[in-house]
Amino acid sequence: MVPHQTVGDHQRSSEYNSPTDEPPSLPAYFPVLPKKEPISAAFPSSAPIPPPKPPKPLQQHTMSAITPIPPPIPDKRLNSAPPVPSKLPESAHPDLEEFTFKPSAYLENGAPLRTVFLPPNLRHSFLSTASKNTALNLETCGILCGILKSNAFFISRLVIPEQISTSDTCETVNEQALFEYCDKEDLMVLGWIHTHPTQTCFMSSRDLHTHVGYQVMIPESVAIVCAPSKQPDWGIFRLTDPPGMKTVLNCRRPGLFHLHDVDDIYTGALKPGHVFELPQMPFDVVDLRPK
Numbered sequence: 001m002v003p004h005q006t007v008g009d010h011q012r013s014s015e016y017n018s019p020t021d022e023p024p025s026l027p028a029y030f031p032v033l034p035k036k037e038p039i040s041a042a043f044p045s046s047a048p049i050p051p052p053k054p055p056k057p058l059q060q061h062t063m064s065a066i067t068p069i070p071p072p073i074p075d076k077r078l079n080s081a082p083p084v085p086s087k088l089p090e091s092a093h094p095d096l097e098e099f100t101f102k103p104s105a106y107l108e109n110g111a112p113l114r115t116v117f118l119p120p121n122l123r124h125s126f127l128s129t130a131s132k133n134t135a136l137n138l139e140t141c142g143i144l145c146g147i148l149k150s151n152a153f154f155i156s157r158l159v160i161p162e163q164i165s166t167s168d169t170c171e172t173v174n175e176q177a178l179f180e181y182c183d184k185e186d187l188m189v190l191g192w193i194h195t196h197p198t199q200t201c202f203m204s205s206r207d208l209h210t211h212v213g214y215q216v217m218i219p220e221s222v223a224i225v226c227a228p229s230k231q232p233d234w235g236i237f238r239l240t241d242p243p244g245m246k247t248v249l250n251c252r253r254p255g256l257f258h259l260h261d262v263d264d265i266y267t268g269a270l271k272p273g274h275v276f277e278l279p280q281m282p283f284d285v286v287d288l289r290p291k
Contacts, residue, residue: 101152105274107219107241113274114220115152116190120277122158123234125285126193127226129160134197134228139170141194143178144222145187153190153220154278160287169206170194177288189214193224201227201235203266205257208239211266212248215239222269236270 103112122144130140145157159181161172172178182189191214194207203211203223214221215238226234239245244265251260269275 099150101150103274104276105269105272108243109241111219111241114148116220116222116269116275117152117154117278117281118236118270118275119155119281119283120279122155122283123193123224123226126158127195127228129285129287130195130226133165134195137167137197138165139168139195139197140165141170141172141192143189144191144193144224145182145185146190147186148188153188154281155190156281156283157185157187158193158283158285160285160289162289167197174288181286181288188218190218190220191222191224193226196225196227196230198229199227200230201225201232203237205260208244208248208260208266209251211237212239212245215241215245216249220274222275235268236273236275237266238269238273239266240264 101115104115105113107113126140126142127134129142133140141161141163143159143161144155145159146153146155148154159178161178162174164171164173181187192211196202203225207223207225211221211223214223219241221238223237224234225237239248243262244267247260247262247265253260267273270277
């Protein structure tokens with residue numbers, strides 16, 4: 001289940017609201033083996049046709065996932081971006097059929113992170129959609145959806161769920177409509193985006209507790225925070241692992257907003273990180289809010 005409370009506050013940490021449901025399951029992608037062309041033998045009409053050879057026993061073919069092995073003591077983020085295709089439509093890109101992206105970064109525990117490609121203009125489209133709420137000092141949230149292709153994630157859809165907002169909170173409602181839409185479109189939930197109408201760009205304590213539900217399902221999940229009235233006016237974040245994931249999952253502190261005792265509980269995911277903007281990457285905005 002996609003965690004449904006998003007928020008900004010004046011602190012740098014949040015209360016525990018661990019999710020109980022799971023997002024749509026990850027579809028499997030397996031290449032199809034090409035069919036063998038029939039072999040026709042030509043014999044002279046006068047020569048007898050030799051009897052067919054007995055069929056050879058079939059060999060079983062197994063497919064193993066390509067799992068890149070990180071170095072013994074990897075750095076959590078690399079400085080170089082992986083090669084990207086010039087343009088990726090929603091359907092399978094032919095250039096990616098035989099291509100596998102290598103990990104572009106690593107968690108603090110050494111586990112590899114698959115690359116997440118993000119349309120550069122997604123943030124601007126989201127801010128345009130949220131402009132009415134922002135003018136009223138109300139938060140707005142959206143869900144980042146996409147596909148897994150060639151061992152990389154491509155965010156191809158921004159879904160605006162039905163929601164109730166205040167100046168410091170944003171709570172999704174009618175979540176079943178969101179789940180049904182993602183299931184129908186074969187989309188994965190890869191994170192979320194929300195505004196801080198008057199506050200700075202950071203992950204509040206409640207934001208952290210919201211995001212842990214995404215990242216516990218897919219480690220590459222990201223949170224985008226937009227603070228249009230401040231500088232910097234946006235950022236892409238993930239929880240550190242360790243210590244951020246364990247700290248938030250084990251947090252039982254009361255109160256809507258509270259402090260955590262651990263430093264470096266979250267970190268940036270863009271430049272450097274595992275998120276890269278992909279120019280000319282198409283995407284759609286789907287608004288599920290009542291008109």
